[in-house]
Amino acid sequence: MQPAPAPPHAQSEVESVKQAAPGRVHEQSVASSPGNPLESAENKDLSEDEAAESWSNRRGWGITLLVLGLGSFFLPLFGLQFRLMDLLRDAQPAVGIFFALIGGGLLGWSYWDNE
Secondary structure (H helix, E strand, O other): OOOOOOOHHHOOHHHHHHHHOOOOOOHHHHHHOOOOHHHOHHHHOOOHHHHHHHHHHHHHHHHHHHHHHHHHHHHHHHOOOOHHHHOOHHHHHHHHHHHHHHHHHHHHHHHHHHO
């Protein structure tokens, strides 16, 4: 006969944190840290998964803003325009430059930070 599982309130601190944030908490740092284990100084470094996700988000936003910024300059040459940029009317060139610069910066940062 197998023993019955322990009720949730009887779980150890390590097990409860593992279930709340799988893959994000190191067992050793949780057991040794006082107070809230998720706020310990050892856990403030990004894990590899979080770093890759951050890099991917920067790259995605960088490409999107770069396409919007550059497209807002070249599409009018063909009689077209993004709906979002068309709403801005007089501010469109300034916003297009801003989007292109921010997008290029995010894209460059994602490659530079990935090394």
